[in-house]
Amino acid sequence: MYLWLSILAGMTSARTGMPPRFDARDPAVLADPYPTYAALRAAGPLCRMGPGSWGVTRYADVARLVRDPRLGSEFPAAYHRMSAGDGAAGDFFGSIILYRDPPEHGRLRRLMAKAFSPALVxxxxxxIEQMVTELLAPATRTGGFDAVSDLAFPLPVMVVCALMGIPPADHERIRPYALDLSKAFAAIVPDDDRPAADRAVEWLRGYLGDILDRRRAEPGEDLLSRMLAATDDDGAVLDHDEIVDNAVFAFFAGFETTTNLIATGVAALLDHPDQLALLRSDPTLTPRAVEEFLRYDAPIQGVARLAREDLDVGDRTIRAGRVLILLLGSANRDPDQFAAPDRLDITRAENPHLSFGGGIHHCLGGYLARVEAQVAFETLLRTFGTLTPAGPAHRQTDGTLRSYASVPVAVRP
Known part of the structure; x- marks a missing residue:
């Protein structure tokens, strides 16, 4: 199939001058996009995606464009309504930092960066170490756990709740809404998922808004209190609605990437027992291993940018108003940038992957995700003498996110 795609791509380009088409929802792509990415990179720097949109396939172009001020993230309201519907989820996208451009983006980022600081993490x-230990404790008795439902999903939700000062008794109430919130971030939210995404936004807005009102009277050291207190050099502050909507966004940004990073990392180690043995023999490799998991199977496969003016990619001019999908997953496997890119190598020293984006939209939660993943893998290897597959892993079928529904693991203390 992939050889056929490569041949077809070359024939299509030769006959029409048009790049090949890429369907991120193709079942073969959902199962394993990397052979298809290789064929697309070989065909050229661009591929065709949806109407008025192009995918960027190669590392050099993605690394340049992710920092290019001619590309923006502030899409028209009609784009969000088309993507997520006319409800709360579509409205919510218009106010969060992810979809704001300068100068508003700079103001929001400066204020949120002060609240979301590495020192706080x-x-x-x-x-976090205590949380991971508690989550893994049942597996020491049962001899197994699911890396998604028992670790990768609950841990980031617990961490974001702790950051915001949310009582532990409420964590179980929040968890299903955090899961439904992630549905809103699909490139096109399926009609069946839109009501749940809207309910999640509405519920989280109300819940966090009530907590924020209490923090005004009794501030603490949590993220919400810090967002309330943050001021920039001009004395600007975040208003109530900005704090609430960006705190809701933090539930997605703070758990979705981390969930997928931990789940794909565990799956990668189970598939590569030599790398698992190497990491067990030298735990100091854990930070490098986390970076390699991010590169090898990027949790977020692509990010959308809007061309604010004409720009060139390869020998083609992208007109203002067109959408570029920067294919991070493809860029991270580009052999022009990475030696043996399809090999998992936890000793890889030079690893400038693009999984957290770059430029002004570089992921604010990247530091937190790295800390959580490092603690998770350190604790896993310290707690268990063996980690082996307890059955087949099952993927989630989403064209934007590389995630798992289940990764069963058998362990011995």
């Missing part, structure tokens, strides 16, 4: 690390 570092102070939280002992609690």
């Amino acid at each position: 570092r102070r939280l690390r002992p609690r």
Whole structure:
């Protein structure tokens, strides 16, 4: 199939001058996109995607464009309604930092960066270690766990709740809404998922808004209190609705990437027992291993950008108003940038992957995701003497996110 795609891509380009078409929802792509990415990169720097949109396939172009000010993230309201519908989810996208451009993006980022600081995350690390230990404790008795439902999903939700000062008793109430919120971030939200996504936004807005009102009277050291107190050099502050909607966004940004990073990392180690043995023999490799998991199977496969003016990619001019999908997953496997890119190598020293984006939209939660993943893998290897597959892993079928529904693991203390 993939050889056929490569041949077809070359024939299509030769006959029409048009790049090949890429369907991120193709079942073969959902199962394993990387052979298809290789064929697309070989065909050229661009591929065709939806109406008025192009995919960028090669590392050099993606790395340049992710920092290019001619590309923006602030899409028209009609785009969000088309993507997520006319309800709360479509409205919510218009106010979060992910979809704002300068100058508003700069103001929001400066204020949120002060609240979402590495120092705050570092102070939280002992609690993260305790959370992972507690989540893994049942597996020491049962001899197995699911890397998704028992670790990769609950941990980031617990961490984001702790960051925001949300009582542990409420974590179980929040968890299903956090899961439904992730449905809103699909490139096109299926009609069946839109009511759940809208309910999640509405419920989380109400819940966090009530907590924020209490923090005004009794501030603490949590993320919401820090967002309330943050001011920039001009004395600007975040208003109530900005804090609430960006705190709701933090539930997605704070858990979705981390969930997928931990799940795909566990799956990768189970598929590569030599790398698992190497990491067990030298735990100091854990930070490098986390970076390699991010590169090898990027949790977010692509990000959308809107061309604010004409720009060139390869020998083609992308007109203003067109959408570019920067294919991070393809860029991270580009052999022009990475030696043996299809090999998992936890000793890889030079690893400038693009999984957290770049430029002004570089992921604010990247530091937190790295800390959580490092703690998770360190604790896994310290707690269990063996980690082996307990059955087949099952993928989630989403063209934007590389995620798992289940990764069963057998363990021995």
